[in-house]
Amino acid sequence: MKINSELQGAYVFSSGKNMGTFKAVGYPEDVGVFYKLEEYEGYCWIAHGRYPTNTPGWWGGAHPFTLLDWSIVHNGEISSYDANRRFIEMFGYKCTLQTDTEVITYIMDYLLRVQGLTLDEAASVVAAPFWSTIEDKTNLAEKEKYTFLRTLFASLLITGPFSIVLGFEGGLMALNDRLKLRSMVVGEKEDKVFIASEEAAIRTMEPDAQNIWAPAGGEPVIVKVKEGAF
Amino acid sequence: MSLEFIYPEFEVIRNTDRCITCRICERQCANEVHILNKEKGVMVADETKCINCQRCVSFCPTRALKIVKSDCTFRENANWQSNTIKEIYKQANSGGVLLSSMGNPNELPVYLDKILINASQVTNPPIDPLREPMETRVFLGKKPEKIERDKNGQLKCELPPQIELSVPIMFSAMSYGSISYNAHAALARAATELGILYNTGEGGLHEDFYVYGPNTIVQVASGRFGVHEDFLNAGAAIEIKMGQGAKPGIGGHLPGAKIVGDVSRTRMIPEGSDAISPAPHHDIYSIEDLRQLVFSLKEATEYKKPVIVKVAAVHNIAAIASGIARSGADIIAIDGLRGGTGAAPTRIRDNVGIPIELALAAVDQRLRDEGIRNNVSLVVGGSIRNAADVVKMIALGADACYIATAALLALGCHLCRTCQSGKCNWGIATQREDLVKRLNPDLGCKRLVNLITAWQQEIKELMGGMGINSIEALRGNRLMLRGIGLTNKELEILGIAHAGE
Ligand code: SF4
Ligand code: SF4
Numbered sequence: 001m002k003i004n005s006e007l008q009g010a011y012v013f014s015s016g017k018n019m020g021t022f023k024a025v026g027y028p029e030d031v032g033v034f035y036k037l038e039e040y041e042g043y044c045w046i047a048h049g050r051y052p053t054n055t056p057g058w059w060g061g062a063h064p065f066t067l068l069d070w071s072i073v074h075n076g077e078i079s080s081y082d083a084n085r086r087f088i089e090m091f092g093y094k095c096t097l098q099t100d101t102e103v104i105t106y107i108m109d110y111l112l113r114v115q116g117l118t119l120d121e122a123a124s125v126v127a128a129p130f131w132s133t134i135e136d137k138t139n140l141a142e143k144e145k146y147t148f149l150r151t152l153f154a155s156l157l158i159t160g161p162f163s164i165v166l167g168f169e170g171g172l173m174a175l176n177d178r179l180k181l182r183s184m185v186v187g188e189k190e191d192k193v194f195i196a197s198e199e200a201a202i203r204t205m206e207p208d209a210q211n212i213w214a215p216a217g218g219e220p221v222i223v224k225v226k227e228g229a230f
Numbered sequence: 231m232s233l234e235f236i237y238p239e240f241e242v243i244r245n246t247d248r249c250i251t252c253r254i255c256e257r258q259c260a261n262e263v264h265i266l267n268k269e270k271g272v273m274v275a276d277e278t279k280c281i282n283c284q285r286c287v288s289f290c291p292t293r294a295l296k297i298v299k300s301d302c303t304f305r306e307n308a309n310w311q312s313n314t315i316k317e318i319y320k321q322a323n324s325g326g327v328l329l330s331s332m333g334n335p336n337e338l339p340v341y342l343d344k345i346l347i348n349a350s351q352v353t354n355p356p357i358d359p360l361r362e363p364m365e366t367r368v369f370l371g372k373k374p375e376k377i378e379r380d381k382n383g384q385l386k387c388e389l390p391p392q393i394e395l396s397v398p399i400m401f402s403a404m405s406y407g408s409i410s411y412n413a414h415a416a417l418a419r420a421a422t423e424l425g426i427l428y429n430t431g432e433g434g435l436h437e438d439f440y441v442y443g444p445n446t447i448v449q450v451a452s453g454r455f456g457v458h459e460d461f462l463n464a465g466a467a468i469e470i471k472m473g474q475g476a477k478p479g480i481g482g483h484l485p486g487a488k489i490v491g492d493v494s495r496t497r498m499i500p501e502g503s504d505a506i507s508p509a510p511h512h513d514i515y516s517i518e519d520l521r522q523l524v525f526s527l528k529e530a531t532e533y534k535k536p537v538i539v540k541v542a543a544v545h546n547i548a549a550i551a552s553g554i555a556r557s558g559a560d561i562i563a564i565d566g567l568r569g570g571t572g573a574a575p576t577r578i579r580d581n582v583g584i585p586i587e588l589a590l591a592a593v594d595q596r597l598r599d600e601g602i603r604n605n606v607s608l609v610v611g612g613s614i615r616n617a618a619d620v621v622k623m624i625a626l627g628a629d630a631c632y633i634a635t636a637a638l639l640a641l642g643c644h645l646c647r648t649c650q651s652g653k654c655n656w657g658i659a660t661q662r663e664d665l666v667k668r669l670n671p672d673l674g675c676k677r678l679v680n681l682i683t684a685w686q687q688e689i690k691e692l693m694g695g696m697g698i699n700s701i702e703a704l705r706g707n708r709l710m711l712r713g714i715g716l717t718n719k720e721l722e723i724l725g726i727a728h729a730g731e
Contacts, residue, residue: 080703
């Protein structure tokens with residue numbers, strides 16, 4: 001944080017552990033060749049082709065954003081940006097890139113690492129269920145939990161269209177905004193899980209993918225690598 | 231005439247072709263402006279008493295009446311304006327402090343009118359509030375800094391006491407005494423129906439209104455009128471009133487004439503005695519003392535009610551709010567320069583304090599810089615006039631807004647600004663039984679419910695336009711605001727960019 005906000009001429013784009021980030025401006029296939037991706041192995045791959053909507057494209061702005069144990073890609077534009085930013089900056093984070101994804105990364109770090117929430121709990125903060133949904137819940141413990149999280153972390157609710165994939169050690173989580181204003185589909189094949197904005201992308205990777213489904217808005221999809229697999 | 235004579239400010243224009251001498255205006259005007267001249271069989275008016283409350287105009291069945299500003303003026307002078315001259319005459323005559331009521335009417339910048347709201351186009355879809363859920367519910371109160379889990383790893387879901395509001399608007403403090411029983415009844419019932427809160431003000435709580443307790447904020451002011459254990463426990467929250475936007479730095483004064491019957495009983499003071507609230511709380515001379523009062527009130531209510539500390543927006547408000555946030559208070563209410571009142575010294579009302587927009591922006595930023603914004607909720611008041619004002623305040627950083635003048639307007643107030651006379655023709659700022667009767671609490675309640683329901687709908691539409699479907703994502707979201715015609719310094723304090731940036 002300090003380097004990025006205070007040091008001239010130096011910028012840290014990624015400070016993850018046990019992960020690699022490759023960013024470039026160009027076609028995806030060329031990027032793969034340029035970085036010699038065939039030489040790497042991993043249990044979890046997150047790729048993001050970006051058509052930068054609101055800012056001129058540059059390599060630094062490419063996703064994923066990586067911080068400590070998290071890597072995040074995000075598709076969408078969040079309308080709650082400044083509410084989220086001004087809240088999260090109270091806890092030592094500094095948003096210097098002016099992108100939605102950066103603030104989402106910090107929110108996830110704050111909720112998961114600093115506050116120690118589970119993935120499900122964190123998902124119900126950023127894509128909180130509507131009050132009417134919470135009220136209809138028959139399970140009282142759940143009702144209490146959702147009310148508590150929504151009240152406590154009100155300023156971390158993210159509104160506007162988004163689909164996010166959050167990678168961490170041992171797995172990943174995918175999440176849509178609660179109105180599902182962006183598409184997201186999940187498919188499986190044997191021990192692999194595919195998550196993409198469009199089914200076509202999954203078919204390109206794995207023409208025989210099965211159990212293709214679209215998770216509901218605000219419903220997190222959490223995938224974990226089998227224990228002992230790495 | 232004489233040196234004291236001041237030509238009446240208003241003229242009563244009666245269309246004699248239309249007037250049917252029904253004498254309704256005579257009965258409606260508590261200031262006794264209209265009288266029937268029996269000899270001639272015509273209505274005549276004594277304009278020296280007219281305060282332009284529009285009561286007779288509204289009730290004249292043949293629309294024969296209108297009240298206009300008199301064009302008899304002093305020689306024009308941009309420096310010595312006629313009001314200034316008249317005030318000098320009045321003071322030279324009486325030797326007294328001038329009194330006024332309602333908010334500051336002077337031409338000072340209204341920052342709310344120089345702020346514009348954003349909307350989504352293309353990259354981020356607007357949301358249609360008629361088709362999609364749009365949430366305006368808020369919880370006010372302290373939020374813990376860290377979650378806790380029990381030994382099974384389950385979240386411990388207890389929060390400090392919170393106030394739940396269906397929409398971030400509350401009716402702010404107006405005491406029983408300064409306004410009528412029927413006005414209080416309308417506010418209490420409307421708050422209950424709307425799922426919001428109203429505020430007793432500093433006059434205690436009439437026993438008939440204890441049933442509305444879950445929607446009531448009970449106020450403890452420097453006079454401590456009507457404060458006892460049952461009162462404290464009756465409401466959903468307790469407000470300590472340190473100051474008021476219309477008269478920062480001074481206390482209150484309800485004239486003995488208004489301390490009659492139930493008002494005297496509710497205030498726990500003898501009939502006819504003036505109710506004087508001192509300028510300071512005599513047990514609060516420092517922030518430590520405030521902390522003591524906060525905790526005594528919490529102790530008296532078993533830590534079940536959030537405590538609000540209400541202050542006037544003054545120059546050093548950011549530091550003051552930061553102190554209050556550390557005093558154990560759950561909510562800070564800030565009242566701005568343009569806030570209304572039942573009576574205040576004119577000089578103070580018109581010259582002391584700062585606009586609420588600047589105060590809010592400074593406080594919200596200060597609390598964030600210190601990392602304690604989540605320790606307290608912020609409620610702001612001081613002339614919030616419509617749904618757009620609410621949206622702008624929330625985006626600047628408020629959790630909720632207090633409204634009072636707007637609520638009184640809904641009840642029929644015509645902003646004649648003579649509440650201090652106790653002869654409110656609209657049955658609001660009066661204790662005269664015949665006048666109080668004019669305000670029907672059922673109808674008043676309905677009109678308040680209509681007003682807030684309409685505002686809520688407009689808030690939802692503005693939020694939907696911004697692509698925001700829950701009010702918490704708007705709070706402090708200053709990127710949604712742009713200034714127009716403001717200087718760099720003003721923009722810096724408000725923490726917003728200029729339109730076009
Ligand atoms: S004081 Fe009010 S009711 Fe009386 S004449 Fe003037 S406008 Fe009419
Ligand atoms: S409350 Fe009554 S007296 Fe006061 S300004 Fe309104 S109409 Fe006039």
